[in-house]
Amino acid sequence: MERCGALLDEGRLWDQSRELGQRLQALEAEAHDLAGQVFNLGSPKQLGEVLFEKLQIPVLKKTPKGAPSTAEDVLQELALDYPLPRLLLEHRSLSKLKGTYTDKLPGLINSETGRIHTSYHQAVTATGRLSSSAPNLQNIPIRTEEGRRIRQAFVPPEGYQIVAADYSQIELRIMAHLSEDPGLLAAFRDEIDVHSATAAEVFGVTLDDVSGDQRRKAKAINFGLIYGMSAFGLARQLHLDRGEAQRYIDVYFDRYPGVREYMDRTRALAHEQGYVETLFGRRLYLPEINAKNKMRQQAAERTAINAPMQGTAADIIKRAMLSVDRWLDEGQVEAKMIMQVHDELVLEVKTSALDAVCEELCSHMSAAAELAVPLVVEAGRGANWDEAH
DNA sequence: AGGTTAAGCGCG
DNA sequence: AAAGCGCGCTTAACCT
Numbered sequence: 001m002e003r004c005g006a007l008l009d010e011g012r013l014w015d016q017s018r019e020l021g022q023r024l025q026a027l028e029a030e031a032h033d034l035a036g037q038v039f040n041l042g043s044p045k046q047l048g049e050v051l052f053e054k055l056q057i058p059v060l061k062k063t064p065k066g067a068p069s070t071a072e073d074v075l076q077e078l079a080l081d082y083p084l085p086r087l088l089l090e091h092r093s094l095s096k097l098k099g100t101y102t103d104k105l106p107g108l109i110n111s112e113t114g115r116i117h118t119s120y121h122q123a124v125t126a127t128g129r130l131s132s133s134a135p136n137l138q139n140i141p142i143r144t145e146e147g148r149r150i151r152q153a154f155v156p157p158e159g160y161q162i163v164a165a166d167y168s169q170i171e172l173r174i175m176a177h178l179s180e181d182p183g184l185l186a187a188f189r190d191e192i193d194v195h196s197a198t199a200a201e202v203f204g205v206t207l208d209d210v211s212g213d214q215r216r217k218a219k220a221i222n223f224g225l226i227y228g229m230s231a232f233g234l235a236r237q238l239h240l241d242r243g244e245a246q247r248y249i250d251v252y253f254d255r256y257p258g259v260r261e262y263m264d265r266t267r268a269l270a271h272e273q274g275y276v277e278t279l280f281g282r283r284l285y286l287p288e289i290n291a292k293n294k295m296r297q298q299a300a301e302r303t304a305i306n307a308p309m310q311g312t313a314a315d316i317i318k319r320a321m322l323s324v325d326r327w328l329d330e331g332q333v334e335a336k337m338i339m340q341v342h343d344e345l346v347l348e349v350k351t352s353a354l355d356a357v358c359e360e361l362c363s364h365m366s367a368a369a370e371l372a373v374p375l376v377v378e379a380g381r382g383a384n385w386d387e388a389h
Numbered sequence: 390a391g392g393t394t395a396a397g398c399g400c401g
Numbered sequence: 402a403a404a405g406c407g408c409g410c411t412t413a414a415c416c417t
Contacts, residue, residue, distance in 0.1 A: 096398060127407060136409045139400035227405035295403060306406040342401045
């Protein structure tokens, strides 16, 4: 596919790189103080010696190869009792931003186009999504404030704005469509916040009485289901005991019986056929679905649950991209489609055309598939990619 | 010097 | 023993 991409405000990224460099140095100095020795925070070997030998911090989890894990969730846990893990987490996230984005992106600006370009690949992923590389523009930070500053460097040309339009809860809507569960269908048809709706069902309260914590748990349940998560996984994520997590799941399936039936059906079909399909019939073969090794078999079952939803979402946005492309090709509006991020399309739009483009863009995306529930699209606009959200 | 793997982490 | 899907990039550590 032709190399796509955006304009970049490289000055902003240089400034941020310098600032991050200073903060990282300060964090390193603090870490050396706490450890009582100088060491490389990025070296698993040196870090392990400091954390688990010198400071005698407990090993909560091991890596597949048997070394003590220092993964983020482990450090979060340890940060409650020890100061160094907290520092390490901050250092990790800042060095990720600097090393992957603020240091690297400015050097990738194409001298002819003045833009940063990526390659989208159509035949890489198992589920039918696109992938993006050199550089990957589908993992530009957004979840933290410091990360959003990087996204703010993605800017439109003079006289244009960035428009970002994304599907709202597309995978859960697809689950509602495929499972035909009455409760889930009703929630989406009534445009109720789906995580709150789930919370109300699972915790037996009215929609208005759903607490923030209940919604957070329901959200974890909803996402967990899409990924085929077990009670064990849910318990670990929500810090519950297994029994309680299992009760949440049981109540969920009790309230949304169609979802349970759909998942059972999908698993059974995968075992029978050796593949699963998206709504449009694209297949994913699962060679390990009947493997002797139960662990591999269960992994294949999780894939079987997830692939129809992730894959159907991928099919839908591809249809939308074709439809948007045909529309823009007519040349009636001054707008360019510049990026795709799985459930989101990013355009550069002439300021005078903003209202019209946003409206028609949403129409094309919403109409890309006819489901039993509305395909809601949310579009934003702004002077950079962050503002457009 | 150059390639590969493991661990970790950015995104949906 | 593992227990949540799909990607790509970076660094350290190890290998040829």
